[in-house]
Amino acid sequence: MKSIKALLMFLFVFVATMAATVSASDIFFNSKWTLWENADILIWTNDKELAIDPREFCLSLRRNNMAIGEPKCRTLGEWERDTIAARYANWLSNNIEPGLSSNYLKARHPSMSAKIQELEDKIVLYIADKGNVLQIAIFDETSSEPRAAGTVQKKADKIALGDDIASTFFDRKTSRRLSKEERQKKLTEPDEYYKEVPNVRAWGGFSVGYAQAQVPLTPYNWYHRHVESEIRNYRITRDSVSLWNFIDDSTPLFTLYAGAIWYGFIGGEIFYRYSNHVVKTDKRDTIYNELDHWEFGQHEIGLNVMFSTTFSPIKLMDIHLFGFLGFQYSFYSEDIAVKKDVEYPSKAYKARIKFEDVYKGALFGGGSQFVFAKHYGFSIRTGISSRGKSVYTEPSPDAGVEPTIIGAMTVDWFINFGLEYHWDL
Amino acid sequence: MWKFLVSICFALACILSGCSQTYQWSKKHPYYKQAPYGELAIAGVQNAFVLTRSGWFAKRLNVSPDSIQIVGTQFCAQSMLNEMKGAYSKLNILPENALADSPEESQKLDDRIFMRGKLPEQGVSIKDSAGNIPPRILIIHEVIVGTDLNRESFFDYAVIHNESPERTAAKNISAIVSYTLWDNEKQRPLFSAVDEIQHPVLVMTWADMETLIRLAVSEIRKNLYLGAK
Numbered sequence: 001m002k003s004i005k006a007l008l009m010f011l012f013v014f015v016a017t018m019a020a021t022v023s024a025s026d027i028f029f030n031s032k033w034t035l036w037e038n039a040d041i042l043i044w045t046n047d048k049e050l051a052i053d054p055r056e057f058c059l060s061l062r063r064n065n066m067a068i069g070e071p072k073c074r075t076l077g078e079w080e081r082d083t084i085a086a087r088y089a090n091w092l093s094n095n096i097e098p099g100l101s102s103n104y105l106k107a108r109h110p111s112m113s114a115k116i117q118e119l120e121d122k123i124v125l126y127i128a129d130k131g132n133v134l135q136i137a138i139f140d141e142t143s144s145e146p147r148a149a150g151t152v153q154k155k156a157d158k159i160a161l162g163d164d165i166a167s168t169f170f171d172r173k174t175s176r177r178l179s180k181e182e183r184q185k186k187l188t189e190p191d192e193y194y195k196e197v198p199n200v201r202a203w204g205g206f207s208v209g210y211a212q213a214q215v216p217l218t219p220y221n222w223y224h225r226h227v228e229s230e231i232r233n234y235r236i237t238r239d240s241v242s243l244w245n246f247i248d249d250s251t252p253l254f255t256l257y258a259g260a261i262w263y264g265f266i267g268g269e270i271f272y273r274y275s276n277h278v279v280k281t282d283k284r285d286t287i288y289n290e291l292d293h294w295e296f297g298q299h300e301i302g303l304n305v306m307f308s309t310t311f312s313p314i315k316l317m318d319i320h321l322f323g324f325l326g327f328q329y330s331f332y333s334e335d336i337a338v339k340k341d342v343e344y345p346s347k348a349y350k351a352r353i354k355f356e357d358v359y360k361g362a363l364f365g366g367g368s369q370f371v372f373a374k375h376y377g378f379s380i381r382t383g384i385s386s387r388g389k390s391v392y393t394e395p396s397p398d399a400g401v402e403p404t405i406i407g408a409m410t411v412d413w414f415i416n417f418g419l420e421y422h423w424d425l
Numbered sequence: 426m427w428k429f430l431v432s433i434c435f436a437l438a439c440i441l442s443g444c445s446q447t448y449q450w451s452k453k454h455p456y457y458k459q460a461p462y463g464e465l466a467i468a469g470v471q472n473a474f475v476l477t478r479s480g481w482f483a484k485r486l487n488v489s490p491d492s493i494q495i496v497g498t499q500f501c502a503q504s505m506l507n508e509m510k511g512a513y514s515k516l517n518i519l520p521e522n523a524l525a526d527s528p529e530e531s532q533k534l535d536d537r538i539f540m541r542g543k544l545p546e547q548g549v550s551i552k553d554s555a556g557n558i559p560p561r562i563l564i565i566h567e568v569i570v571g572t573d574l575n576r577e578s579f580f581d582y583a584v585i586h587n588e589s590p591e592r593t594a595a596k597n598i599s600a601i602v603s604y605t606l607w608d609n610e611k612q613r614p615l616f617s618a619v620d621e622i623q624h625p626v627l628v629m630t631w632a633d634m635e636t637l638i639r640l641a642v643s644e645i646r647k648n649l650y651l652g653a654k
Contacts, residue, residue, distance in 0.1 A: 087548025094611045099455050104613070108530065108547055 025152040025168040028098050033123075033140050033147035035170060036177045038069040040122040042076040046089040047129045050075060051154065052162045060162035067174040076124060079115065088112050092146075093128035096135045102145040105137070113144035121177060125165070129154070134161070138169060197310070198424035201267075202260040203369070203377065209416020211275060213242075213249035215384060216413065230282040234352035243332075243387065243407035246353060247277035247296050253414055260425075261308050261320070269304040269324065290342040290349065295335050300385075302328025302363065316373055323366040330359040330387045355406055359387035369420065377420040386411045448577070449535040451618035453652045454608075460653040461606070466517040466559035468524055468551070469543070469566060470505050474498035477571035481595065485629035497634075501570060504635045508642040517559050523551055524564065532605070532617050537581045540603045540619055542566030547612050561615070562607040563649075568641070570634075574599040576621040597623040598633060600641045606649060616652040620644045 041061070043054055054073040061071050079085040088107055095105055107113045116124075119141040126137040126146070134154050137146040152164045178186060214223045226244040229237050237245045252275065259269030279294040304326030311319045332355045338345045365383015387410040476482060476497045483493040510516045527543040534540060542564065545551050550558045569579060572595035578584055579601055599622060606616040622644055624637040 087546065089548075091547035091612055095613060097456065104454070108544075109528070112547075 025150060025164060026098065027148065027150040027168065028096065028100065029102055030148040030150070030169070031102065033138065033142070035065075035068070035123070035172050035174045036121055037067065037174045038177065039071045039174075041071055041073045042079075042119075042122055042124045043073060043127060044076040044079050044085075044089065044124050045127045045129075046080070046086055046093065047127070051127055051129050051134050051158070052165065053158045056159050057162040057166070060159065060166040061170055064163065064166040065170055065172075065174070068170070069174070079124075082115075084109050084112050085115060089126065089128070092126060092137060093130065093135055096128070096137060096149050096151075102143075102147070102149070105146050105149065107144045116144050117141050125169075127165075134165075136165060136169060197264040200260055200262055200425040201264070201422060202258070202425055203420045203422040204258040205256075205377070205379065205418045205420030207255045207257070207379070207381070207416040207418025209253040209255065209381075209414055211249070211251060211253045211385075211412045211414040213244045213412050215411075230280045231353065232282045232285050233287055234346075234348040240406045241409045243277075243355065243410040244412075246407075247279050249277070249412060251275045251277055253416060255416055255418070257418070259304070259306065261306065261322075264310050264320075265308060267306045267308060267322075269306055269326070271300075271302055271304070271328075273300040273302075273328075274298065287346055287348055290338045290345055292337045292339045293335070294337075296355070297333040297335065299331045299333065300328045300361075302326050304363070318369075318371045318374070320369040320371065321366070322368070323364075324381075324383070325362075325364045327360065327362050328385065328387075330361060331357070353406065356389075359407065359410070360389070361385060361387040361410075365414075369422075371420075371422050374424060375422050377422050379418045379420055380415070381418070382413070382415040384411060384413050448538055448581070450538065450576070450620070451616065451648060451652060452532065452534045452614075453617075454613055454615045456608075456613075457606070457615040457653055460650040461513065461561055461563070463513060464515040464517075464560075465509075465513040466519055466553060466562040466609070467506070467509055468519040468562050468564050470502050470509075470518075471521045473565040473568045474501045475567065475569050476501075477569060477574070478595075481572060482629070486631060486634075497570070500631065500634060501568065501638055504638040505565075505568075505642060508639050512642060512646055517553055519551065519559075519562065520554050523553075532614065534580075534617065534619065537583050538619070539582060540566065540580060540617065542603060542605060544605065544614065545607065545609070545612060550609050550612065551607075558609060560608075560610055562609050563645075564605045564607050566603045566605065567601075568603075569601040570637070571599060573597055573623075574601055574621070576601045576619050580619055596625060598626050598629065598637050599623045600637050602641050602645060604645060606652075616649060618645075618648050618652070620648060 041058075043050065043052070043057070045051070054075060058071050058073040061068050061073075079089075088109065092105065107116060116139055119139070121141070124139040126135075126139065128135040130151075132154055133151040135151050136149065138148040139146055148169055150168065152161070152168055155161045155164070213227055214220060223244075225238065226242040227249055229245040231237055231246055239245060253273060254275070255271055255273045257269055257271035259267055261267030275298045277296050277298055279296065281288045281291065281294065304324040306322045306324040308320050308322035311321070313319065338349065363383055363385035365381060367379060367381030369377050369379040371377035387407060389405050389408050474497075476494055479493045479497070480490055482488075482497055483490040486493070486497075488496050506518060524543045524545065527545045529541060529543050531539040531541045543566070544564070551562060553559055578587065578589065580603075601619065601621050603619045604617070605614045607613075608615050620641065622637060622641045624633060624640055626633050
């Protein structure tokens with residue numbers, strides 16, 4: 001029985017204290033103003049009697065916020081005697097209401113805003129007695145609007161009231177006050193947002209993706225001649241303009257790459273891409289009975305120019321959107337073998353199709369890098385790449401009668417997802 | 426197909442050159458919840474009116490060009506006060522010098538729209554001639570009366586200094602009214618707006634002028650009501 005009573009008592013006290021802490025204070029807005037170490041706090045009121053004791057308030061501040069050092073508190077007599085300031089104080093006590101942002105509480109009179117601008121590192125704590133609550137507003141020299149406003153429940157005990165105000169409005173990180181020289185120096189420092197863009201950001205990464213001849217959102221009949229084509233007799237197809245007439249176009253794609261961006265804007269990337277393409281032999285052709293496997297490894301190296309822009313939606317993540325444009329060289333390594341029991345491959349096997357040694361192509365596209373904690377990123381890229389004529393053929397007067405080059409128009413679409421590591425240099 | 430392309434190009438050019446600009450012509454305070462009803466104080470009407478194209482008005486209204494500015498604006502001010510009296514049963518007309526000591530300030534309605542006018546100081550309540558403090562005051566800052574006027578050309582700072590086009594035959598007489606509903610107890614603007622009123626006119630008479638002012642007053646009342654919603 002006793003224990004139940006004690007429990008009930010405890011619950012009652014708990015609920016009462018909860019209710020008290022909830023209703024004790026209300027913050028209407030509180031912007032990022034700076035609380036200085038060893039702050040100078042000027043207490044400004046229009047009331048006949050100040051609701052708190054400045055000396056006790058200083059002690060409340062020290063009790064509440066150890067980092068504040070040794071604050072100095074005094075009443076702001078020069079404003080209390082000034083007509084314009086007194087009018088504004090009167091107006092503030094009429095207008096500090098929930099739901100009004102700071103710009104509705106701006107000091108309109110030029111001489112009032114001049115007074116606020118002259119504060120120089122001092123913090124003005126405005127207090128107005130509204131009977132059951134105290135209205136609080138905080139001013140510093142950076143703005144003619146209050147930086148914070150709210151109310152605290154009024155109490156007869158001035159010390160407890162001071163504690164309430166200190167815990168509601170002054171419970172924040174403090175900054176060391178700058179000396180005159182430091183202040184001068186800070187004025188000539190570049191903008192912090194300017195500094196946040198590193199001169200060079202570099203990264204290296206590995207990505208896995210997929211490539212196919214058909215570009216999404218384009219009609220299939222642009223590609224079906226190439227994609228559905230098959231090789232008869234080791235070399236015969238309907239046409240040979242694209243390599244996709246001979247080899248399978250839709251394959252996994254692996255990329256190794258490294259790049260860098262200067263000033264968050266322009267950059268470059270070098271890459272190596274690999275994919276494996278099986279040759280599309282006509283299954284009805286009996287000549288392939290001797291064949292064990294036939295495929296081409298596609299090796300590409302290239303260089304991209306990138307243009308980038310950066311967003312930082314949350315503190316720990318940067319999003320770099322970019323577009324890229326580049327060129328690449330493609331090499332095809334053939335892997336072919338006949339079955340073990342075939343001693344002499346057919347004539348057609350020996351006279352089979354040969355690709356060029358090297359193709360030169362271009363690629364373009366875009367993507368995004370998501371970088372966490374400045375270092376760990378993942379990325380998505382998509383684009384279109386092409387492989388064209390060999391660059392090493394000399395132009396000749398007989399160009400018109402030369403046979404067409406196999407795969408002079410080999411285009412595909414790719415998408416890949418990568419893991420990256422980033423450095424700021 | 427070509428027509429479609431041309432219209433797309435036109436739309437793009439329009440967006441780029443900014444001819445599809447839309448403006449926000451009024452601004453309300455979060456605590457403006459109820460439009461004035463029955464009781465209202467009004468200030469600034471006596472000095473608010475400005476007549477443009479006074480020669481045009483003088484010729485059509487048979488008034489000498491020297492006195493049209495005075496006669497015209499007095500007539501307009503009086504019709505506005507009469508109209509307001511009909512609209513608010515307890516209309517309290519503040520004396521001409523009620524706002525004389527107040528500073529002139531600009532209020533931002535939109536990115537490019539700023540309206541200037543005298544507003545009472547923070548912490549100072551305006552008193553009427555009997556010494557009472559009216560709770561709300563409709564302050565008429567300026568009424569520009571003319572022919573075929575657009576409010577953009579007076580209040581959008583980006584086009585204020587543009588040359589006006591050559592005058593053609595007037596189709597409408599127009600009034601541009603800028604006003605603020607002022608909370609005199611808490612000294613804050615409750616609702617500020619710039620309204621444009623056009624009234625088509627064939628033969629200009631004093632009755633047309635009166636109609637224009639009547640339309641202006643009903644527009645103000647409508648906006649005060651819509652603003653409070």
